Structure formats: C-alpha cells, structure tokens
Amino acid sequence: MSPLWIAVHLPLLPLEVFRPNWLDEAPAVVFERDRVAALTAPARTLGVHEGMRRGGVQLLAPQAHLNERDILREQATLQQAALALLQYTPQVTLAEEACILLEVGASLRLFGGIRALCRKIRGTIARMGLSATLSSAVTATGSWLLARYGYVRTLSHRSLQRRLDRLPVVLLTAARAHLEWLHGLGCRQLGQMQRLPRPGLQRRCGKEMLAMLDRAYGAAPEVHDWIVAPPTFQARVELPDRIDHTDILATYAQGLLAQLAGWLTARQLAIKKLRLWLEHERGRQAVAPTELQVALSVPAWQEDHLHTLVKEKLARSSLPAPAIALGLAADELESQQAASEMLFPEPGGSAEDHQRLLELLVARLGADKVQQAAPRADHRPEIANRWCSVMQSPASLPAALTTDAARLPPRPLWLLAEPLPLRMQQHKPFYRSVLEFTSPPERIEAGWWEGRPLTRDYFTARDASHAYYWIFRQWRGGEWSDEEPQWFLHGLFG
Helix, strand or coil, rough: CCCCCCEEECCCCHHHHHEEECCCCEEEEEECEEEEEEHHHHHHHHCCCCCHHHHHHHHCCCCCCCEECHHHHHHHHHHHHHHHHHHHCCEEEEECCCEEEEEECCCCCHCCCCHHHHHHHHHHHHHHCCCCCEEECCCHHHHHHHHHHHEEEEEHHHHHHHHHCCCCCHHHHHHHHHHHHHHHCCCCCCHHHHCCCCHHHHHCHHHHHHHHHHHHHCCCCCCCCEECCCCCCEEEEEEEEEECCCCHHHHHHHHHHHHHHHHHHHHHHEEEEEEEEECCCCCCCCCCCCCCCCCCCEEEHHHHHHHHHHHHHCCCCCCCCCCCEEEEEEEEECCCCCCCCCCCCCCCCHHHEEEHHHHHHHHHHHHCCCCCCCCCCCCCCCHHHCEECCCHHHCCCCCCCCCCHHHHHCCEEEEEEEEEEEEEEEEEEEEECCCCCCCCCCCEEEHHHCCCCCEEEEEEEEECCCEEEEEEECCCCCCCCCCCCCEEEECCCC
C-alpha cells in the first residue's frame, strides 16, 4: 500500500495555549523578547502587528490580553494533540514549526476516504481548542511544507512536484540562514533551487538543506520518531478564567476526552470507569477538588459516546466554588473487544446502541433511577421481586429460581410495594366492586426457616369492569387456626 501523509499545522499555537479558539474574539497578543510574536485578528484591526514593542501595543490596544510566549506549554500542547490523533493511525510524529504528521495510507478505507478523514482530524483538533491547516501528500516532508503554505491535497508524485516547485524557499528551515544569498541568485522558489548545481549549493549551504529538499520530493528516505502512548492516562488542563458553569467545563473536557480516545485506541483498551476532578482556587478559603465518577456498564473507547456521558454528568453536578483547572484519569480498563456484525442487522438497533442508551440515561438521571430486574430465588413475591441498577452486573447477585416460568400460574406486571388489605362484601373480597375468582388457588408456604412462617392462597380475580387483579388469602397462625383469614390485593394485571 502506497504511503499517504497528512500534515496538521497549528499556526496559532502560541496564542491558543493561553486562550482556546472557541473563546470570544477578544484582542490577544503574545510577546517574545518584548516584541509581538503572535496576535489575534481583533488585535490586528487595532493596528498591532508582528515585531511591535510592548509599549506600542499597550497604547493601541489597552484592553488586549497580553502573554509571554511559553515554549514548554506549546510543546506539551503539541504532544497532547498528537496523542489525540492516535485514534486515526498509530504512525504519528512531530515536525518543526508546530506540525504533526500522520501516515494514513492504511486508514483511508476505515474512515471513508481522505476527505472524510481530514474532516475528522480537523474536528478533533478543533475540540482541543486549536486552529489547524491540513495538507496531504505522498511524502511527509512534502505535506509538512504544503500545510504551512496553505495547500490542501496532492495525491500523486507528479502533482506534488508541481506544487513544491512553486513554494518559497523560506519554508525550508535549513535555508533561512542563506536566504539573502539565495535571493541574490534569483532563487526564491523550490523549483529554482532544484535547478541549481548541487555541489556548489552543498558547499555553500550544507548537506541538511539539500537532504530536506530531497525528502520533500521523495528522492531520499525519511526516518521518523513515532509518538508512543504512555502506559497510563492522566490529563489536566488549566482554565483561562474562573468558571462556574458546567456547560463551559464540558467544552474544555472535549480536549481531554480526545486525548483519552487516542490513548485508548493506541493501547487497544476500553474504559469502564473514568474520573473527573475540578480544582478550585487555593488560599485561605480553599475548597477541596470536586471529584466526579463516570461508570460504564459496557467498556467503550469512542470519543463522542464518552463526551455525551461526561456532559450529562457535569450537567447534573453543582460546583461548590468556581473551577480553575480540570483533570481526567482512566481508572478501570479492559482490552478492546472487536465488534461482531451480523449479515442482516436486527431491527431496533444493536446491543451496543441499547447499552449506550442505558448509559446516557444513567448519566442524565443517576444510577439509582435506571434499574433492571434481578429476581431472587424465593417463592414470596415481595422478596423474589428485586431490582438493581443497570450498572450492576446481574452475575454478581444471587441466582433466581430455576423453575420453568411456563409452568407457573400467571403473574401480574405491576406488583404493589405493600399488599393492600381488602374488606369483604357478600362473603367475597371487595375492591371497587365485588371480585370474582377466575383461577384456582396457588398455595405459597415459606419463611418457616427464618422464624416467620407464611401461608397464602393466591387467586386471579376480576371486578365488574373486567379489570384483573392478583389477590391472596393469608392464614394467620396457619390454615387450621381459629382466626379468620385476611384478604389482600398484591398486583395488577395489564
């Protein structure tokens, strides 16, 4: 399979490490050695430009956000973005000038082609609060050069050569020290450099510039240092302001979840429980970090599903104080299980779709509000009728009765929480009207081993409007006691 590279260039990285691109379009400036190194469009409209000194910026844009360039923070953000992109290919590497390179030749079919894959990559980068320009080419260095100039796609060697020939030589970082000499020769584009005598060019400019040029055109092999996912996952992001709205926190959580999805894909793992923590201001009135647990009934690794659960969890949470940082850790993990598809899909969605719906309901309503049946091995209906959270595995509960359900008399769909005493009329139980028996009695005797013996006769009964009920006659002190039995309503049939 022929290689194909996608280069992701982050031109506004010095700015966006301080203020993600989804924040309001406020004037912002980044300084390096007391001169403007990067600025936003609103700052430019106020007259600020690259190279301007701090005093001039404060005079023209006094309301602008001012920051000193943080190279270490940029490198960390670049590493985080590369980790997030591991969900699209295991071959990801970093390049100069804030670029990430992905070899995607083997991933095109999985993600629906180069256009669809570029859309997904651009979306992942955007969720991390970064702006990107993408380009693809058959060489890594070629895609790196094209992305920084703004070209979109080249899928063959011939079109790559034509595009590279028109690029300015300043894009070659190894040529910048020799720009004045090259321009003096009339060499301003890579195509013109290709036509210069190589021995003289090498003596004057060194081997690295020609080696970079050859790698771009595919005339020399390329060697890469691939990104390797760490053995454990824990990520944290500092917030630009004090935030007390959970919907804004969910937006920042997108970047952390994108990294988690890349890490899970690279390690071939799925997550069962993740932990969010919100850090609050420190000082005299410091508040301990707020921790939130998100549990999944079925392990998952898909970014969109995890974000939906985290968003619902945050929406149901209240903050004791504004948050200044957000963290994410993977607590419980399992190996990924390959999806098993059927030749003819079943109507109503797959089991995975049903499970995702349950997890979404749990995240929105709480684990105790979404329950599943977990019957207990007991003949007494009120004890056998047990429910547990859908997040709890039924395998961890005691087993139910092994009696064949088809051999039992009908059971109502609605069992009352407490049996309702019935009064007698015309020597028959009465509930809204006199009840007529429609089934023979079903005797249940139990509880003697607990010191609470119970003797009941259950009947299906019908009232005057033909509604059906499940009633029982309870013998006090046993069937042969002198006391009259008491009648109760225990369930309603649909």
